[in-house]
Amino acid sequence: MEILDEITGKDYEFGFTTNIESEKIPAGLNEEIIRVISAKKNEPSWLLDWRLEAFKIWQGMNEPEWAHVHYTKPDFQAISYYSAPKSKPKYNSLDEIDPEMRKTMDRLGISMDEQKRLNGIAVDFVMDSVSVATSFKEKLAELGIIFCSISEAVQEHGDLVRKYLGTVVPRTDNFYAALNSAVFTDGSFCYIPKGVRCPMELSTYFRINEAGTGQFERTLLIADEESYVSYLEGCTAPQRDENQLHAAVVELVAMEKAEIKYSTVQNWYPGDKDGNGGVFNFVTKRGLCDGYKSKISWTQVETGSAVTWKYPSCILKGDYSVGEFYSVAVTNHFQQADTGTKMIHIGRNTHSTIISKGISAGHSNNSYRGLVQINSSAKNARNFSQCDSLLMTDTSGAHTFPYIEVNNSSAQVEHEATTSKIGEDQIFYCLQRGLDEEQAISMIVNGYAKEVLNKLPMEFAVEAQKLLAISLEGSVG
Amino acid sequence: MERVLNHSIQKWLDATLAFDTIRHQNHDAVLASMESLEFPHSKMEDWKYTRTQKLNQGQWVLQRSEVISDPEFQAVSSVQTQMRSGFFGCLNQVAPTEAFSLDIAPNESFDEPFHFVIKSNEDWAWTQPSFELTLGEHACAKVVLHFIGKHNGFCNALLDVTMMEGSHLDLDIIQDNDDSFFQILDIRVDEASKSHCNVLTHTLNGGWTRNNLWMSLNGEHAHAALSGFYLPQDGQLVDNHTVVDHRVPNCTSNELYKGVLYDKSKGVFNGKVFVRKDAQKTEAYQSNKNIMMSDDATMDSKPELEIYADDVRCSHGSTTGQFDEEALFYLRARGLSALGAKQLLVSAYVNEVINRSNNAEVVTFVKQELSARGRIIADEV
Incomplete structure (x- = not known):
């Protein structure tokens, strides 16, 4: 029982706030605010124009209502769109970082210090609106890899950013993508040159710290011909009773024979046991397999957020390109998740695989929504989708909304889904062997999600397993 | 009384005015509910894949169908079908062109099927037949509804089935329409406990066919079987929308729709399975399989599950491929x-x-x- 108390006590262990003085612009959204953000970031005029155009598009759009989630719509005029730690915005070396910030990173387990450098993960840390530190830059630069915050990329690699920004997720794509395009404040930028295999995992850590702010980051990742990169993304937020908005856009471009592996462990604050507070996670993620034999693989472990609305997608344009989507989504208490993927097959002989595992506990609702579209040009396209749902309580819900659109005769598309409850015989077996109920459930759930967890890079897989156990704490029905 | 209606449906309603011999018992309520409706278009989730422009452009003239039926089907002048939420369902209820009911008394059991043939023979003929089937407790019957649509006509049919405890129904729907014929068939089945309903839709031919089948399992140990096949060719369209609503525990459902798509045809399948909060021990299976015979054919399949109970076994599958x-x-x-x-x-x-x-x-x-x-x-x- 002691262990149980101990674990239930720490249901959201990243709920702390950091006392760093920050600079926050007043709440509200209008052209003036966008000009302020752009000026603060010292942006070139093309980007300001691009933002303003996005803002105009956004004003003409309605908030989407088709998702299987219910929430009070955020008041976009009550959010502050820019918040940055006040202390020196750029650091020459990691030792110069504000000690409070260092503490935050340590608590989040971000490998910033020397000993963890052995782990070999390059990290870009984004707090509220700005990127505060990026490690391993020089080492990566030797290989020609550019890995920095997107604001830095705008200054130093403007041409690349200009060429690719908004090409995969256009400003007109959806309500939140348009909003993000207008007000994005930071995020990561990565370019892997031709023929380079990135020697380490690249990682971005996002954190919302300030109250009354939203986080709007933008990630742009370009893998040139025959390159490879594995990219990790983690996110946390303090425990607050307000609903904070996170509306990010991630764009990936894979050229001929390039491979991008994009992994996310999403652990935004999910709200408390009664459904108060928590982050609204409205994210647009999309990858373009532009070249012959290119490959994009999305792996996500979703345990956080009060409301999730997220569909990491692949546009399979190049012949023989491959798209993959592996997802574990856990919802507990009053969380709601509507997540899945879109696989758009355009090129010939394109393949896609979708494995989605949903786990619903408490009073939560967990939906899979996916689109598999085979265009008439996509001869011999192949898709396999599997969506399983596990229900832990009789008050939770599990839903599947797959859209399958086939437009030629040589495509093969399979979809299957099952929904069931955690087996009482399985739990009984574990209890027999001396495990307690929590351990038994944790073990069964991990086994159930193994197919996806195996796809995560090792460092993340361990974290994800622990996260699953914590998220389902006390959820036995 | 003057009503404010969406202009897209006004002309449809105007065209029904001449027909007032048969009335729905909730005629006014149906009309009132139409105030919030518009003519179906592809921005509506239920009509996402099914084009309706050609139907909307038709110069339809509302008229009676030709009916050949077994005498047990009684013509009625007051219709009591459940109110629908969709446009075409309401349209039928505003002005049914003919209405029939078949009541099977409790404990009656018939081996011989009851036949009902509905024919439409003229160009621009628009018919709106309405049917009510009621099976008393432990009654058992087989019913065949056979639609024959000639030339470019439009048949907007509606059927309500009410099944009492322990009743058993085999319902075969045969749709044999011309290549330029439009058909909408809206079926709602309500099953009491231990009833067993087996609905099979045989879509032999037809230019544009939309079937809505809603099966509601209202009593424990009820079973619903739904199946259908479609072999559209040329520019034909066949759209099957089904809903199985598990409202109480211990019910089972089994659904199988298969299609072969030729030429420039289009197939749509949208199957929903709801398992309500208290419907424990539900077993629901759903399967949609399609074979694409041509590169110009299109298949849009959307098998959905919405599950709010935990002790259930539900699965669905969809495949699209070739031989x-x-x-x-x-x-x-x-x-x-x-x-x-x-x-x-x-x-x-x-x-x-x-x-x-x-x-x-x-x-x-x-x-x-x-x-x-x-x-x-x-x-x-």
Whole structure:
């Protein structure tokens, strides 16, 4: 029982706030605010124009209502769109970082210090609106890899950013993508040159710290011909009773024979046991397999957020390109998740695989929504989708909304889904062997999600397993 | 009383004014509910894949159908079907062109099927037949509804089935319409405990066919079986929308829809399975399989599950593909022509659905019809 108390006590262990003085612009959204953000970031005029155009598009759009989630719509005029730690915005070396910030990173387990450098993960840390530190830059630069915050990329690699920004997720794509395009404040930028295999995992850590702010980051990742990169993304937020908005856009471009592996462990604050507070996670993620034999693989472990609305997608344009989507989504208490993927097959002989595992506990609702579209040009396209749902309580819900659109005769598309409850015989077996109920459930759930967890890079897989156990704490029905 | 209606549906309602011999008992309420409706278009989730412009542009003239039926079907002048939320369902209820009911008394059991044939024979004929089937406790019956639509007509039919405890119904729907014919068929089945309903939709032919089938399991240990096949060719469209609503515990449902799509045809399948919060021990299976025979054909499949109870077994599957080259080669090697080999495979594929009917007469009829049209090879008799 002691262990149980101990674990239930720490249901959201990243709920702390950091006392760093920050600079926050007043709440509200209008052209003036966008000009302020752009000026603060010292942006070139093309980007300001691009933002303003996005803002105009956004004003003409309605908030989407088709998702299987219910929430009070955020008041976009009550959010502050820019918040940055006040202390020196750029650091020459990691030792110069504000000690409070260092503490935050340590608590989040971000490998910033020397000993963890052995782990070999390059990290870009984004707090509220700005990127505060990026490690391993020089080492990566030797290989020609550019890995920095997107604001830095705008200054130093403007041409690349200009060429690719908004090409995969256009400003007109959806309500939140348009909003993000207008007000994005930071995020990561990565370019892997031709023929380079990135020697380490690249990682971005996002954190919302300030109250009354939203986080709007933008990630742009370009893998040139025959390159490879594995990219990790983690996110946390303090425990607050307000609903904070996170509306990010991630764009990936894979050229001929390039491979991008994009992994996310999403652990935004999910709200408390009664459904108060928590982050609204409205994210647009999309990858373009532009070249012959290119490959994009999305792996996500979703345990956080009060409301999730997220569909990491692949546009399979190049012949023989491959798209993959592996997802574990856990919802507990009053969380709601509507997540899945879109696989758009355009090129010939394109393949896609979708494995989605949903786990619903408490009073939560967990939906899979996916689109598999085979265009008439996509001869011999192949898709396999599997969506399983596990229900832990009789008050939770599990839903599947797959859209399958086939437009030629040589495509093969399979979809299957099952929904069931955690087996009482399985739990009984574990209890027999001396495990307690929590351990038994944790073990069964991990086994159930193994197919996806195996796809995560090792460092993340361990974290994800622990996260699953914590998220389902006390959820036995 | 002047009503404010969306202009897109006004002309449809105006065209119904001449028809007032048969009235729905909630006529005014139905009209009132239409105030919030508009003519279906592709921005509506329910009509995302089904184009309605051509139907909307038709110069339809509302008129009676030709009816050939067994005498047990009674013509009625007051319709009591449940109110619908969709435009076409409401449209039917505003002005049914003919209405029939069939009541099977409790404990009555019939081996012989009841037949009802509805024909539309003229260009621009628009018909709106309405049916009510009621099965008393432990009653048992087989019903065949046979739609024959000639020329470019439009049949907007509606059917309510009410099943009392322990009743058993085999319902075979045969749709045999011309290539330029439009049909909408809206069926709602309400099942009490221990009832058993087996609905099979045989879409033999038709230019544009939309079937809505809603089965509600309201009593424990009820069972619903839904199946259908479609073999659209040329520019035909077949759209099957089904809902199985598990409202109480211990019910089972089993759904199988199979299609073969030729030429420039389009198939749509949207199956929803709801398992309500208290519907524990539900077993629900749903399957949609499609074969694409042409690069110009399109199949949009959307099998959905919405589950709010935990102790359930639910699964759904959807596949879209083509015939196994090796199977075709095997048959060719045994002397079948390319066409014959495909026909044989289509036969085997479609027979799985046809054979789910418990009505031997219908099974034979459908197989013979399809074989006479060169769509399948009939079984050896």
